[in-house]
Amino acid sequence: MESYFPQVPRIAYEGAKSKNPFSFRFYNPDEIIAGKPMREHLRFSLAYWHGMCAGGNDPFGRATMDRSYGASDPMQIARNKAHAAMELMDKLQLDFFCFHDRDIAPEGATLQETNARLDEIGQLLKELSAEHNKRVLWGTANLFDNPRYMHGAGTSCDADVFAFAAAQIKKALELTVMLGGQGYVFWGGREGYETLLNTDMALEQDNMARLMHMAVDYARSIGFKGDFYIEPKPKEPTKHQYDFDASTVLAFLRKYGLDKDFKLNIEANHATLAGHTFQHELCVARINGALGSIDANRGDEQLGWDTDQFPTNVYDTTLCMLEVLRAGGFTNGGLNFDAKLRRASWQGEDLFHALISGMDGFALGLRMALRVLEDGRLDAFVRERYQSFTTGIGADIVAGKTNLQQLEAYALQKGEVAPRQSGRQEYLENILNDILFG
Amino acid sequence: MESYFPQVPRIAYEGAKSKNPFSFRFYNPDEIIAGKPMREHLRFSLAYWHGMCAGGNDPFGRATMDRSYGASDPMQIARNKAHAAMELMDKLQLDFFCFHDRDIAPEGATLQETNARLDEIGQLLKELSAEHNKRVLWGTANLFDNPRYMHGAGTSCDADVFAFAAAQIKKALELTVMLGGQGYVFWGGREGYETLLNTDMALEQDNMARLMHMAVDYARSIGFKGDFYIEPKPKEPTKHQYDFDASTVLAFLRKYGLDKDFKLNIEANHATLAGHTFQHELCVARINGALGSIDANRGDEQLGWDTDQFPTNVYDTTLCMLEVLRAGGFTNGGLNFDAKLRRASWQGEDLFHALISGMDGFALGLRMALRVLEDGRLDAFVRERYQSFTTGIGADIVAGKTNLQQLEAYALQKGEVAPRQSGRQEYLENILNDILFG
Amino acid sequence: MESYFPQVPRIAYEGAKSKNPFSFRFYNPDEIIAGKPMREHLRFSLAYWHGMCAGGNDPFGRATMDRSYGASDPMQIARNKAHAAMELMDKLQLDFFCFHDRDIAPEGATLQETNARLDEIGQLLKELSAEHNKRVLWGTANLFDNPRYMHGAGTSCDADVFAFAAAQIKKALELTVMLGGQGYVFWGGREGYETLLNTDMALEQDNMARLMHMAVDYARSIGFKGDFYIEPKPKEPTKHQYDFDASTVLAFLRKYGLDKDFKLNIEANHATLAGHTFQHELCVARINGALGSIDANRGDEQLGWDTDQFPTNVYDTTLCMLEVLRAGGFTNGGLNFDAKLRRASWQGEDLFHALISGMDGFALGLRMALRVLEDGRLDAFVRERYQSFTTGIGADIVAGKTNLQQLEAYALQKGEVAPRQSGRQEYLENILNDILFG
């Protein structure tokens, strides 16, 4: 069989001392830690769009990478790409992939033709996935690239465009179900506004909710048992995207009664664009029972756009995996590498270097997060810090057994009250370094 | 009677051609426009803390302004300050004021003593307000300055501190009711976290909701008919404040069943710190039926902290007043000048210059917003833009009469669909300039 | 002759009351104000790339606008585009245009072919310019789009790429001279780094200076009398661009002895991306004798990338024109509309709406800036504020006639000193509104 990456061998775990750039130093897929194999903790997924399609173009420059897979006909490219994806996943020991409809097959002149193309490639991917033992983490529809969506898809000002988006979602749901997908994502790249001067925000958000209800109804009717996810992002390409951050999405889901079917797909770079840390967004999702899946990447603190870099900061991956472990691990979700090569990383092996860096980065994060839990000092500090709410007046507050009058009487009797102990931030940060580097 | 601002006369409307710095050029309080006097449209309010207390100190420098009102004893300062506030409001034709408990009277050694001081000054303010025909727009409790709140108030890790905060809120509610206040604000300056390493976010937010429920119950029991407001702010002084922005607050209110009693108090500078425009936050509040009151100020686009500058950008005030007018105007809320003098504006007349600039800035905003509505081109454009949702498939979508299957059939029959018209952003921006400067 | 914009008439000045969207309300090109026609004050220029080439694509979506000018062959498109540009400039009364080499003619397979194409289109533009009475404000070379420049051009790690860039600059200089251009711009879209891990910053900056010296030497040898400009931009597409802001460029020019030949081309949106106001960057350029030309656009305060919107904020255009007037007006430079249509403004007339909005926006800015100068209050305030430096100890300081010992003696004798007067920011901001809206 033809190889699309002949220069790169299968990547194996060689341990922390290895100098082989084509090896894992920290990711050992079948090593059992905390009761299950690393691969089940991490559920790494290839993002078909970045991994197989993106060419390194940016707003100021054309593509630098060849993504033709030895073909020139668009459908032949799509077929070869599917084979190449399997080879890539095999060599990197990736078990899952995520896709948009338009990643796997090119649009045709009409919706009929487009759907026929999807049928063909969908069938091919189904066969290849069975053969290579790969699964879909989640599927989605690309409702942002085509000019028809310039004003939005579910939030378009044009009802025909809304209908077209609905049709596209229907097909993407069918593909996801056919490929055994465990999730379906809404990322609303154009669902927002460029200027409030031309926008009816109320109608647009109502319509978006209508579309999501239709999607849930249809998906459940064809047997989809997985989770729906909204992926928050504050802006870009829009001036304002309605799904700004985790809390904004929770407000939306609660308003429209969608919170039973939807969880969140949290992306690191979207968190930072919204003015939050990655851990913050994960924590908000977790304590609201909505931590579904994760787009594993990172942004650049100095840059105001989505750089989608591969995640290599071990502080971030550790704190991320801490939240995942505290949530009980993934159920339907996983870690999808929504990360793209730098434009200048144009050579074939760069994709391997990059995915190795992200997989080892998160493998380190998992190992370190488990060390944090085993060490126990951080958790014990937090428990101790809030213990006044477990007895006396604190327990009454938590149990809802008191009111302002009683609390005033209590406070008047005390006269004054001082904070009991330091927040100890510096001490706790030192412990974290101690665990990471000790 | 002694004057605290002898160098400044009563400020009167003199029209746009006046060169008198101590006059209004655009604010004519009793002029009837769009059916009611400007003063009722705008409901301007003095922020007691910035107007009467703040001394110009910043993180790198001590106070530059004298706020002793000719006294040295703290209680005498408080008494004189109340008189000075009335003089200031009289001279500027301000009808309302907003206050924290600690603005009007200094803390004592114990809660008893503190409350006794509040009783005295509260009574004085009640008498002076009656005499000068002033009203409280809203009251609130300062739960951020005292070291006891270093870890939060309603979200403190210490139950005794929670109890103390509850007692302080009870008293502030009583004061607000006594002074005829039409609103009560929660601004959670310390309700957030410095580091997730020491924080139990779930418990903290649950406790905050418990405190708000207690406040509602108590306030209604003593006859408070007004609105509760949460004032969103994303950060500062905390690393993360739980009431990040309007949407985050809506998620919180819906989760905890507080959305019937609470509306939002939107501040311009807090909007921009959260990564939004002022108009965006107002619009989000409006379409969710939660636009309660407004903290009228502005930030600095280049600065990442709350500069609380006086609002003089007429684009911003126009778009703000458009949202207020679209919401049907204020009911219990108004425009509170939560704005402080620059540190170098240390002389007595600067406060007058500043309030004149803000009042004229918003008077222009009101006049311009009404011009926008009279002109009609912007509204007509938006109506026309979404008209496909008023008939045919669009009407079915809005009425909930369709589903993915039907929409797919519709789209397949069309084959393709293109956007009907341009978003016309540049044209609309040009119209806005035409209205402002034409 | 064929028209490329048949639906749009010639745009004429109709005055502020006109409701005709295809008219100027504030720009009256031949109206004499402050001693010369508005067109000479403003020297408006079409940016060939945005105006004639950009299709509305963004990182998440393909082009929405047709820029084929009725042709399919790339060279025929280029020829038609040149005609269309003349029609556009004629209809909008634009006197100047700016271009990159690659805007006017497509690259060929080799540099020879590419240059031959430039020769043809350059000749055509020369003829058309003479016929239509148009001039080049400045020319430049596109050293960022082609993958060969992925690591930089003048700062590439590859000497061959440096050579190629040098060749491209040589040709662009020749074209600029041939078309009577009065300026030549260096905008270093790729001259920076993605990561310091792979970068030799010292060598890269030395090389950039070498390239600029070569450009100056060659240009002067072929008779170029105009100005060289560096256009500061802090980032995007790079993580860090070496020409971060005006001050950074001044440091570079002084280090390498280039400050005699180079001035700055200040762009509004690049200023805000660097954390400055537009006026700040203009002022820095002005007081250093380096205010050369201006890229007239605006960014979005909430967005961290170069949105290149049309400039319609009259506060900004007023403060910009104040700096231009204080610098004595433009000599070789002008106002180039480096602004692009929003992606959803895809229809032919949108380009006219947009340029009208920018031209009227700056016409208002010029009129308002002149009002500020005539009013005189702002300038008088500043003069008065610093008057202590015109006599006594202040005059000695400015004249360099004193030292620390004398100043200490002076201060010891005073014992203490207090600030003489308020900074009066609020008062001054109010005056500005008074002038704009009075």
Place this chain on the structure above:
Amino acid sequence: MESYFPQVPRIAYEGAKSKNPFSFRFYNPDEIIAGKPMREHLRFSLAYWHGMCAGGNDPFGRATMDRSYGASDPMQIARNKAHAAMELMDKLQLDFFCFHDRDIAPEGATLQETNARLDEIGQLLKELSAEHNKRVLWGTANLFDNPRYMHGAGTSCDADVFAFAAAQIKKALELTVMLGGQGYVFWGGREGYETLLNTDMALEQDNMARLMHMAVDYARSIGFKGDFYIEPKPKEPTKHQYDFDASTVLAFLRKYGLDKDFKLNIEANHATLAGHTFQHELCVARINGALGSIDANRGDEQLGWDTDQFPTNVYDTTLCMLEVLRAGGFTNGGLNFDAKLRRASWQGEDLFHALISGMDGFALGLRMALRVLEDGRLDAFVRERYQSFTTGIGADIVAGKTNLQQLEAYALQKGEVAPRQSGRQEYLENILNDILFG
């Protein structure tokens, strides 16, 4: 002798496995690595202001920490503070301290009185320093806290204020020399503007340069052999601070002929406020021969103000120490902990936890930076990347032996050129993790 920190023992190195919070795990002061003791590599310094004076107040809250050192009279506080500083430095094995004049002694009613107080405490510090073997890393004058500096010090609009600042600098220079200080810092907290509406930027910057020239002349006349430093900061407390970043300062120093006497004091948090990484600013300083000293702290990526946190991010400390090692190590400069306790870290031991975290954080950074150099892969990659400039056309370019005509001929002969190799960012980031965690 009385102890001010009786609850904390002397901090000793106990190795990476120690769980004793009052130990160093990575900083072993007298361990020789790369040819000299760690203490000489790192030259850690206490910042007197944050360490001994700051009370935890912020814009929304009063102080939480007791800094009275058992006294109530300001001068007795100052004396006790000096003793406490020595105890703190002894216990933490800190060899250096930095100070502002106002940190060590309180201002009096007149300059005479103030200077007399400085004389007394200066003498005490001289004796204590000799006894405890401590040195001054650098001294400076506080020209920002007192209201007299509200409009600036060297850039004040008031000549008397300029004179007062000059007198204060003179005294601070004398103190620095008396205490054996090896550096003198200008940090211009008020040297900038709040609004351009009231500012003469040209005069202000000229005056600042005049003041610096006077300072150099005087200091050299009294035997100061050390370095002058400007500490860049972009803003806060001002809207714009003239010493925005390293490049801006270089432009200023070159313009005014101050570049021989001045180097830079780079602060991590100021770098990030200016939109740069810490490493970027260090690298800019290094390649311009201006890397003088370092203020070791960190900011918060989500916050727009100077949080001055203790530096614990080992990626940052590693890349910082790489730049220091590449510059040949410190000469007169060192690592000054310009970092303050979080407001809630109010207890006595927190200062020890915090300094331990910073010292161990930088000790790790030094050890890791040396590992990077020993590993050699990063440096080799960079050398290899630019090798085309060591021969042929590249060598000619670097040697200044070519011109545009020759380079064009070279490029025409090639016809086209492609980038030779990938930038390999992901691979290099992976190597860094490999070194840190391998």
